[in-house]
Amino acid sequence: MPKKRNAERADGRIAVQVYLGRVDGKRRYKTVYGQTQKEANKKAEQIKLAIGKGLDVTAERDTFRQWADRFLQTKAGVSYGQYTNYKGAVDWWKGELGSAQIGKLRAQDFQDSLDRYAGANPTTGRPTAKRTLNFRRSVARQIMQLAVNNRVIEYNPADAVEISSSAPQEHRRALTDEEQQWIVNTPHRARRAAMIMMYSGVRRGEMLALTWLDADLKNKTIRVDKSVARKNGHLVIKHMTKTEAGMRVIDIPQKLVDYLADERKKDFASGAAINKLIVANVHGGLMSDNGWRALWKSYMSTLNIRYGKRTLNDKKKMKKPGRQKFDMTIPPITAHWLRHTFATLLYLAGVDVLTAKDQLGHADIKTTLAIYTHLDKIYKRKSMAKLDDYLNPKKSGCKSNASQE
Numbered sequence: 541m542p543k544k545r546n547a548e549r550a551d552g553r554i555a556v557q558v559y560l561g562r563v564d565g566k567r568r569y570k571t572v573y574g575q576t577q578k579e580a581n582k583k584a585e586q587i588k589l590a591i592g593k594g595l596d597v598t599a600e601r602d603t604f605r606q607w608a609d610r611f612l613q614t615k616a617g618v619s620y621g622q623y624t625n626y627k628g629a630v631d632w633w634k635g636e637l638g639s640a641q642i643g644k645l646r647a648q649d650f651q652d653s654l655d656r657y658a659g660a661n662p663t664t665g666r667p668t669a670k671r672t673l674n675f676r677r678s679v680a681r682q683i684m685q686l687a688v689n690n691r692v693i694e695y696n697p698a699d700a701v702e703i704s705s706s707a708p709q710e711h712r713r714a715l716t717d718e719e720q721q722w723i724v725n726t727p728h729r730a731r732r733a734a735m736i737m738m739y740s741g742v743r744r745g746e747m748l749a750l751t752w753l754d755a756d757l758k759n760k761t762i763r764v765d766k767s768v769a770r771k772n773g774h775l776v777i778k779h780m781t782k783t784e785a786g787m788r789v790i791d792i793p794q795k796l797v798d799y800l801a802d803e804r805k806k807d808f809a810s811g812a813a814i815n816k817l818i819v820a821n822v823h824g825g826l827m828s829d830n831g832w833r834a835l836w837k838s839y840m841s842t843l844n845i846r847y848g849k850r851t852l853n854d855k856k857k858m859k860k861p862g863r864q865k866f867d868m869t870i871p872p873i874t875a876h877w878l879r880h881t882f883a884t885l886l887y888l889a890g891v892d893v894l895t896a897k898d899q900l901g902h903a904d905i906k907t908t909l910a911i912y913t914h915l916d917k918i919y920k921r922k923s924m925a926k927l928d929d930y931l932n933p934k935k936s937g938c939k940s941n942a943s944q945e
Contacts, residue, residue, distance in 0.1 A: 554580040602692060604645060604683070605638035611683045620745035620768040620775070624829055629679040632657075642687050647700035650680050658707055666872070670707040677701050712876050714884035719871070722847050723878075724795075730839035732803055733819045736762075737875055739796035741882030741900050743767070744875040746786065748827055749777045750818045752804055760797050762790045764901065768826060775826045785903035844870045880911075887915045 553573045574580030608630050615626045636653040637645060654677060661668040680698040687693045715723070715738070723734045736747050745767040754763040765787050769778035780787040800818075807816060812824075821827045827835070848869035871877075879900075886896045897908040 556580040556583070600641065600643040600692070602642045602687075603638065604640050604642050605634050607642055607687050607692075608634050608638070608683050611679075611686050614686075616770060616773070618770075620748075620770060621743060623770050625675065626679065627829060629676050630683075632676065633680055633683070642684075643693050645684070645697055647697040650677075650698045650701045654680075654701060654703070658704060667707065670703060673703045673707055677703060712874075712880055714881040715873065715877060719873070720881065722843050722870075724799075726843060726846060728839050728842050730835050733835075734839070734878060735796060735799050736818070737878035738881050739885075740790050740792050741879050741886075742790070743786075743879065743901070744832075745769070746901075747875075748817070748819055748832075752807065752812075752814045752816055752818060755800055755804070755818065757797050757801050757804070760792055760794070762792055764788050764790060775828065777826070786901040788898055788901050790899055840868070840870070840873065841865075843873070844868050883908075883911050884915060887912055888919075 553575060554577050555571055555573050557571050574583055612627060612630050615623055618626070633653075637649060640649065654673060657676065658668050658673055660666070661672075677698065680701065681696060684693070684696045684698045688696050720738065723731065723738055733744075733747055736742060736750070737744065740762050742750070742762070742764055746764050748768045749766045750762065750764075754765075756763065764780075766777050766779045767786065769776055771778075803818075808814075816824060817826070819827065821831050845866060848866065851867045851869065854866045883896065883900060886899060891899070893905065893908050893912050896912070897905050900908060902908045
């Protein structure tokens with residue numbers, strides 16, 4: 541049984557040292573403090589109990605931030621997109637609980653943070669989707685479980701966190717015809733990325749690895765054989781193997797061919813090489829996570845200024861001098877939305893599901909079938925609504941030709 545030694549400090553507090561055993565031949569102690577002997581003894585007993593349970597009492601002052609960073613290191617081998625998602629969640633949790641001692645965190649700490657995030661996503665200003673909340677909760681649980689597995693804490697408080705059943709489902713959808721024209725008609729440094737994702741369906745990590753060598757505009761194709769990945773904490777371009785489903789040649793529409801032809805002329809006129817990245821940072825290199833977020837945020841702001849509706853709050857701001865930040869009223873367009881737009885365009889064009897699977901780089905045809913099945917339901921409902929309008933001309937204001945036949 542670990543022994544304890546008492547001592548009174550100059551500030552009047554009682555210090556109790558609990559013997560932890562020998563490490564590298566040296567005696568190790570853990571010191572606890574109390575205003576009274578009783579309080580100090582109680583803390584010492586708690587240390588002894590923790591030792592008895594096999595917990596590492598020397599790590600009790602580790603912060604949540606330290607364990608969050610250790611958790612992120614375990615994800616170094618995942619894809620670029622997955623790592624970006626994990627890092628975003630970890631950074632958010634560190635902003636919420638980073639300085640807290642890992643051993644003092646309780647379920648309510650996690651619950652309060654997630655509830656605030658659920659009420660209003662700081663990026664969109666809207667309630668956060670259930671899928672995003674589930675992922676944030678999962679990351680918190682994994683961070684704390686890492687501490688449990690290393691015997692720093694006894695149990696995982698994040699396991700008790702609940703997500704409200706009223707949280708909205710994620711609304712990942714295709715862009716409307718009007719929204720597609722926003723992308724086509726609005727000059728911005730991010731437009732090149734948006735056009736490629738919307739009209740080729742490539743993933744963001746695949747798009748950021750494309751060079752002009754990959755764009756065969758004569759044959760109207762884009763070759764996807766590499767993606768952005770993370771190695772030893774740095775972004776690198778990882779080449780795919782021939783057996784990977786993501787490796788493919790995508791047929792692209794004439795609209796994208798014409799756009800890329802103009803963009804390539806601009807790049808070559810400025811002295812760019814054919815192996816230059818099509819979408820790069822300002823120095824021509826791989827775009828960082830922070831660089832992408834800043835670029836996309838700027839792009840959404842530009843689209844919002846041009847196409848968003850001005851709120852009452854905006855109108856008040858417009859009366860003030862200087863550049864004002866308007867309330868975000870356009871939909872929160874993401875890379876996922878643009879990829880889903882391409883899948884929808886394939887469906888509407890009558891492209892068969894096997895070809896769509898190859899175009900989108902799905903490993904399993906079930907993924908493509910799920911998208912097509914979902915689109916079937918949507919467009920069948922729209923078709924029936926048109927039939928209702930046709931059969932009820934008075935209600936819809938349309939004239940039926942059936943009675944004239």
